[in-house]
Structures are given as structure tokens and as C-alpha cells.
Amino acid sequence: MESNPQLINTLAVVVLGAVVGGVAASIIRIPIILGYILTGIVLGAFRDEIGLQVSAISGTAEFGVALLLFIVGMEVSFQDLANRLAAVGAPLQILVTLGLGALLARSLGFEMVPSLIAGYAGALSSTAVALKLLEARNHIGSNLGSAVLAYALVQDLSLVLALALLPLSVGAASLGGAAAQVGWSLALVAALWAASTRIVPMMLRAISRTRSRELFILSALGLCFAAAVIADKIGISIAVGAFLAGMTLSRSEFRHQVIAESIPFRELFGSFFFVSLGMLIDLQFLLEHWLPVLSLTVMILLGKTLIIGVLTQMLGFHPRVAVSTGLALSQIGEFSFVMANSALKLDVIPRELYDLILSATAMTLLLSPLLFAALDPIAERLSRRVNFGRLISFVEPPGEDTSGHAILCGYGRVGRRICRLMKELNLRVVVVDFDARALRSACEHAYATVFGDASNPEILKRCQAEKAQLAILAMPDRFTTVLTAKHVRNLNPNIAIVARAHSSGSADELETQGVNAAVVAEEETAKAMVRECLVLTGIQVGKAEESVEDAPSARGHAGFD
Template sequence: MELPLLKEVVIILGLSVLIILLFQRVRLHSILGFLITGMVAGPNGLSLIGASHQVEILSEVGIIFLLFIIGIEFSLKSLSRIKQTVLLGGLVQVGGTILLTIAVSRLLGLPVAQSVFMGFLISLSSTAIVLKMLAAKGQMSSPQGRISLAILIFQDIIVVPMILVTPLLAGKDGNLWMSLLLMSGKFTLVVGLLWLLARYVVPVLLKRVVMTRSRELFILTIVVMCLATAWLTSSVGLSLALGAFFAGLIISESEYSHQATASIMPFREIFISFFFVSVGMLLDLHFFLQNFLLLMGFTLGVILLKQLVVTVTVLLLRYPLRTALITGFTLFQVGEFAFLLSTIGLRNGLMSPEVYQSFLAISILTMMLTPFLGDNADRIADFIIQAMLPSRVRRRLISLRNRRKGEPEAEKPALTDHLIIIGFGINGTNVARTASRAEIPYVAIELDPEVFSKGQQEGHRLVFGDAADDVILRHVNAHMARVVVIAISDPEATKKIISILRNITETAHVIVRTRHVSEMDGILKLGADEVIPEEFETSIQIFTRVLNHYLVPFDKIQSFSSHIRARNYELLAASGFPHQHPPEMQLSIPDMVIATLPVQRGSNKIVGKTIVGSGLKTQFNITVLAIRRNNRYITEIKPQMTIETDDMLYLFGNPRQIAEVNKYLVLE
């Protein structure tokens, strides 16, 4: 017996594995691999897949799971922290792109409805590609990373109304206003029902499911909620995608949202692959090759249009030109939700087959260019800035911007022998507070407007700007600084800052915070004096506490930690660490331990007995050092003292004997 679709699934997944393996070697995104798989295996390629309609059904399931996870991740609390960037940045980017696209489309002769729809499509960027690229480069916390995330969040939200409006643009529902009114009524009813479920039904249901401790039941419940809500919205004439998004919103505020995301993610990854494969199957390779030059011209036009809009958007958010350009080279592509929207537009007659094929080709080309332009965005932005603005003009603009932000430069003395802090996040703020207490003169450079304003309100001396610009570094008298601390999370920007800094000063002591140990060698070669990797510092802090628990003397622990740092953490990095450890650094770990023992109700073997009568000393050779009772510590322990319920005993003894005590008390 042959299972339906089995051959197609095997072909799609098997061919995807081969193509994606090849793409990984040349650093192309896996989404492009799925698109190429569809182009090769589809009816316009080798015609290996016959049941294309069934594959499209699988792709619809992928879209449901994708929007479901978007809904889960759309936390109202987290969104409120970046609401200005999301609302203002997203609105300007999406609205500006739509308006410019309408203008260009009208010049090309497209009707108004189709022009608006093309604006919808081009305004959307690829959440999957951009977030994966930023994470791989370690730039999620960088200014361009935060801005990109905020704009992508707005795009992911606005795509739902776009899906609802698309049939109305096509005039499928007759009276536009009546259709909008009817749709609003349905929407309100569904939202009301889902609110009742989210408030009174879902929390109780999930709690009962979780209490069963059955992972299978939890996954089944989440999947049913997702598909059932999608079916509900579809049954009243709204979209499946909208229902999936609402289902995610229901779970997003619950305490089980993270586990729900983890449970659904494998389903999403599998089914979304069929979506991209189905899109690739729709591309006509003959049309693509026949109109290659024209399509390349349109692709360049889309890139320039989105680059212009994103750059203006980021500048309106009061970020420097360099950050605006880098963000533009991150968000210029057409995204996966545009593919979903385009199929809806094609079904409703908003796109002709030729326009649809052109859109598919342009979208795939922009996606293919994303890794190349994204990886070189810093260098391209620097080249553009140097070509556009001379150093003198940039210096005047920076001074004007800082005066507008409230820094009275003339009133403050010139900085000499000072500390420069680059990045005013958690680490930078802590360094500044410590420097202030120690009366060390300092100045911090920060690129995020909100962080900058908050720092100024707290009374810190800050300069707004990008430290990767030599004008900013000269503005804070980097050539007169004693120490420079670079505490940002963008590896590429860090390297550029060090290179520029060493052209200004050779005497400043440069301390760099980095996330990964693999980045240390490159940073040291560029001129940093010290590099502090979070990976190994965390390991040292953990092992320090381990040694402390093993009663290793404090001076030996400190000597051990200092030795590791002095050798640039090579002892932790080396696979032969135990053999390379110098003899004078060997740690003698005593065979004793201090442990705590809570006295719980029902522990009849110890409750109500005296210290002597408990047998802790006579039977196990354990010494009671202290007792905590009712938030009071008793340190003068007498043999006839009675042990009471809820006491906390502090015991000293051999680890094996401590374990025996624990076993003795547990086994009633």
C-alpha cells in the first residue's frame, strides 16, 4: 500500500537536505534552499512533484504554526518597553514604503488597488532571515538589531489587517463599507469569545494539563488550541492566519508560553519548509531567464526604495546616519509574509500572472542578496558616509546634535586623564557608577536615544553618537584618556572602534567586553589590552563558588582565578587543562563540607530530640555549627538543646557522612 504524498514528502525533504548543505557552505540562508528546492522539483523544473496542491495544503499548516508562534512571542509587556520604536518606526517604514510603491506603480500603469497591494507586499521584510542573521552576528542587542526587531514586530502585526483588507481591495464583496462593517462585527465577536476563553477557560485547562506532567498531552493541547482557533476564524469568514495569531495571543501572557513555543517549534520548522518549497514551485524559470535583466533592474529599484525609507525612518528615531544605513541593508529584502499575501492577491485577481511571476523573482533575488549585503553593511555604510559627508561637516553635525540633546559643552571642563565608556548598557552603567563613587572623571558614549536620555536623567556625563566614528572619539578627547572600556555587544563595531581608537591614541588602556572566547584573539591583535569574555568569566564565577563550598581557602581561590585571567583564559580553553596546570597552583580540597539541613514536619527521627539524642555526633560524627530558628541564628550550641520543627541546621562534617544523615532522615 502506498501512502498519499509520501513520495512528494521524501523528495522535498531529501532534496532540501542536499541543497541546504550546499548553501551552508557558501553561507546562504536555509529559506533560499527551500525556494530552490521548489524551483528544481516543481512543474517548472524537473517535475518531480506531482501533488502540488497537497503540498500547498501542507504549506498552509506551516503558515498557521508560524503566525501562532508570532502571536505567542507578541508579549504586550515586552512590547511596551519599545513601543515608541515599534509604533513610530514601524508605521513610518510600512507607510512610507506603501506610499512610494504606489507612486512608482502608478507611473508603471498599474491600477490604484493593485498599486496599494504591491505596496503591501514590498513593505514587508523577512523576519526569519533577519533575526537569524542578527543572532549569528551577535547583533541582537546592537542599535540596528533593536530597531530591526521593532520594525519586524510591527510588520508581523500589520500583516494580519493586510490579509483582511486584500479581498476588499479586489472588490470581491460588493459594497466596501458594508463589507468593512460586517468584517468588523465578526472580528469583534471572535475577539470577545477568545477573550472569554483566554480569561476563564485556557488558564484552567492549561493548569490541569500541566499538573498531569504529561508532555504528550501538553503538546496535543497546544496544537488543538492553535488549529481550533484558526478553524473558528475561518468558519466565520476571517482568515486561518488571523485565528492562529489570536491563538498565540491567548497563550502569550500565560506562564506556559515559553514551553508552548518550544513544543510547537519543530512542527513549524517542518511545515514552513513546505510553504517555501510551494513558493519556489510557482516560479516560472523560463519567465525568469527571459526577463532576467528587467527583473534585476526591478530588484535594484526595490532595494533602493526600501533602503531610502528605512534610512529616513531610523533618522527620525534620532539614530546616527551610520546606524540608519546599516539597518537599511538589514531590512531591504521582501519577506515570507509577502509570499503568503501574494497568493491571496493572486486568487482575488489583484495580480496578473506576469506581475506575480515578477514579484516572486524579485523577492527571491532580494532574499539571496541579504546575507551578502548584511555581512558587509558596516563597510558599505562607512564608505557611503565618507563619500557623502566630510569630517568637518560630521563634526559640526555631532556638536549640534549633542547641544540639542541638552549637553552644555561649553560649561564643562575639557576631559583629561579620564575614563571613556563605550556603551551604556548594564555593564557600562555599572562602570560609570563605580567611577563616580571613586571620583574618576568619565564620559560615556551611547547610541540608543532612550538609554541616552535615561542616563542623562540620572546625572551621568554622556555623549550621543556612534563610537565607530573617529569624530565622536575625538570629541570626547580619546587622545587624552587613560582607560577606554568598550562594553557593547556588536563584535564588528567593537573591532572597528579599536582600530579607529588606536589611530588616535596608543597610550590609552583598552578593556573590551566580549561575549564569546573565539573573538578574543582578533580583538587583542587589533590593539586591545584586555579582553573579558562573558563565557569564561561566568565559568570562573561558578567554579569560585564551587571551590568555596569545598572549603578551599579564599586566598587560594583568588590566586587560582587571577592565574587563569593572566593567561588569557587559556587554561580553561585547553583540552589538556589538568596536565598543564602548574604545580604551585594545585588546589588542596579538604574532605569536609558545610551543609544545611531543614528540619521538616514529620521528621520523627530528629524533631523533639536534643542535639546529643539526635545521634548526629555519636552516630555520624557530624557537628552542629548553628541553628536558624524563626529568622534568628543560634550560634552557641549546647548538647541538651532541643531540635524543633522548621529549624535550619548548619552541619559540618565529611561529605559521605552528610549524605548518610540525609538518607537516614528520608527513609522513615
């Protein structure tokens, strides 16, 4: 049996490069993806000396992106398509970005068809990077997370149609052949959808009875490879087949277990792709064409942020959610690579345009996490310069004689429970939220309500914060909570502020902004569970309460004077 030394050498270099890049990134405290890509670029500059072939590196990148997208597919769901962003916003974003990207490519001297492909590649975002950015800030499941996933999922699924039509652009297929390929692609999606409802759950249920983790993981990977092979046979990318297989598993009752078992693989396959992507960058091309690469990078980052942000806000989302969604999706990533690589193999695009897209992909992947990290200070500066209060209306502002009342910022699940308890204690509450439907519900329960962004001083003045005795900040977003606390304290130095926090770090930050008590959900849950344990093991209720209250805590208390 003959070995493939080129493949082994490439995998060895990629893995070692990932280790070096990951360690370097952790030392200098930059996102690990940046470490992978930068290490890949350095290795790519010496690939001839190392004895690596571009074809082997490209194959490693394709393998890595396919398995990465399989894991990403499990973390999204067809349910994410059930909102107005997926139905209206994402298709419009793809069309607008495609058109503007094609115009930019035409201005650089490329033909129409290659320009359209470049524009489409620029319209796609990196779902893997976007998910990492959301996870880092605990935004999975929030309004921001839902918005990002809606755009990302529509972008990813659009590639099925784009790859099916790609041969038609160079006459490699007739109109009938292209229609047949589209039909086969849709049939694959339908078959996987059908399998996700019965066949896959039955298979996983049977395997789970063996209590073998190895078989569980192998069965999931087997589905991935099967879908990838079928996708390749019908003419679409193996990466798309792997992604669809992942989405098939996302509908299973075993989804969380599969994801939990696959998290280490996601990091491994992600490192394969990002290091290989960096190695594919032609450094000489990058130096000789730095101006077009820089122009394309800036246009992609700013253009996509603006397009997605405007569309998201037009469809009724909070301005900060809109801006955050645009920044999270501002890069181009793994599906853009798949599209460019497929187009190059069919000679649809010239090598120069492929290198340009690849370079822009790497540059946007390097810069977008840094831009997303800078969101908070940017939003704070904007909040001081823009009077959003002029743009919003009020549902039912409190009366002029309101004083000594409590202001509740955020009428979600936590806020509703707080309101109910405050009402039982006969305390007057003014509810402020940006969700009109939530406020209508508050009005039905006879609470005074103000519609608007609680982090805006004008809105807090409408709530008469300077006369209130208590402010309760129950919003899920950390930055909004910090900014609101700062403005409330500036308006009323004597007010007592209680805020919701998601970690000890965010609680410490809130306290620096004048919050009297920051409640960390995990700490309070732990105390409640310990209290129940003490009572159930025979310790008297009073003694259990005393023991729990005396337990050390990272949080301080506030006395209301």
C-alpha cells in the same frame, strides 16, 4: 480509506529537497534559507517530470507558512507595539512603500487595484528571516531587535485588515459585508487577547501538572489549528489565524517553554515554506521577465532599506541602528505570499502579477541576508567618509586640562556599574554615549559627558582620547566596539583598552584591533560560579582564588604601564 498520493509525493519531495538544500548550504557556507529556496527553484523546473501539481505545492506552502508563523507569533509580543516606531514609523512605512510600489506596478502596465495589492505586498517583510538575522548576531533584546520587531509586528497585524477588505476590491462583498468581515476579524483578535489573559494560562497550567511534554506541545498546536480554522471561516487566511494564536501564547508564563519545545518545528515548517516557495517559481516566467523582476527586486531592497532607515533615524535612533533595521526588513516574505495567494484565488490580480510578486519574494529572500551580512564593511566605509560629528551636539564636554583620565564608551547597565566603581577609586571618567537620557543620568552623578557615536574619531577627539590613559568599551554592539577600538588605538598608541565581548570569536577580533583585554561575560560568570563552589565545598578562599585564576582561559590580560 483512500490515500492522497499527490500530497504524499509533494511532502516527500519537499522534505528531501530541504535536506539536500540544507546540506549544500552548510557545505558552501551560505544562509540555509538560500539553500532551501535555490533547491526549490531547481525542483520546480522539473515538477512536471516529477509528477507534482501546482495546487499541491501551493497547499504545502500554505501549511508550512501557517505553522511557521505560529512559531514566529510566539517570539513576538504585543508589548513590542508600545513604542514610537510601532505607532508612527511602521504605519508611515507601509503607506509610503505601498504608494511607491503601486506606482512601479502601474508603470509596468497593471491596473490600479492589482497595483495597490502589489504595493502592499512589497511593504511587508519576512518576520521569520528578520528574526533569524537578529538571532545570528545576538541582537534579540537590543535596540536593533526592538526596532525590527516593532515594524514587523505592525506589518503582520495590518494583514488582518487587508485580507478582510480584499473581497471588496472585486465586488465579492458589499460595503456592509466588508465591514462585517472587519468586525469578525477584530473580534477574533479580541477573543484571542482575552483568552491569553486567563483561559490559555489556566489550560497550560493544568497540562503542565501532567509533566507530559507531548500534551504540552499538542495543546499549543491545538490552539494554532483552532485559530487557523476560525480565521478561515471568517474569510481571513489560516496563516493569520496561526500567527495570532502564536501571539496569544506569547503572553503566557509558559511562553519560553513552548518556544523551546517548538524550535525544531520552526526549522521544519520554515523549510516546508521556503522549499515550496522556490518550487512555485515559474522558471520560464523568470527568464522571460527578468528585467521587471530585477527592477522590482532592486526597488524593494533599496527602497525599503532607505524608507525604514530614514524613518527610524528621524524617530531618534542611532544611524547604524536605522540602517541595520532597514536591511533586516528589506525583503518581502511569508505574509507577502499570503496576500498574493489570497488575491489570486479571488481573481483580484492576474497570474502574471502573482508570478512577479512570487519571483521578487524569492529574490529578495535570497539577497537580503547577504546584504545584512555586508553591513559591517559598508558602515566602516561610511564612517570614514561622513563626518557625523557635525550632526551631533555635546551635553557636557570635558575641560581642556583633562588628561590621564578614563573614557567610558556606553552608559548602559554595565557602564553604570563601571562608573560607580571608578568613582569609588577616585578615577576621572569621561562618559560617551548616543543616548541623551543616559547621559543626563551620568551628568546627575557629576561625570563629564560627551553625546555622540563613540566609533566616530571626531567624538573620541572631543573626549581627548590622545591624553587618556584608559578606554573602557562597554557597548553591546560588536561592530561599534571593534570600530571604536580601532580609532582609539590610532589616536593614542599607548592607551590601555578594555572591551566587553560576547564570545571568544569577537574577543579575538577585538584583540587584533589593539584591545589589551577583552572580557567575555560567560567566562567571568563561569569563574565566579566555580569560585563560589570551591568556597562552599570547604576550600579556603585564597586557594579557591588561586585555582580559578590558574584555570585556562581563552582571553589574555593587559598590564597598564
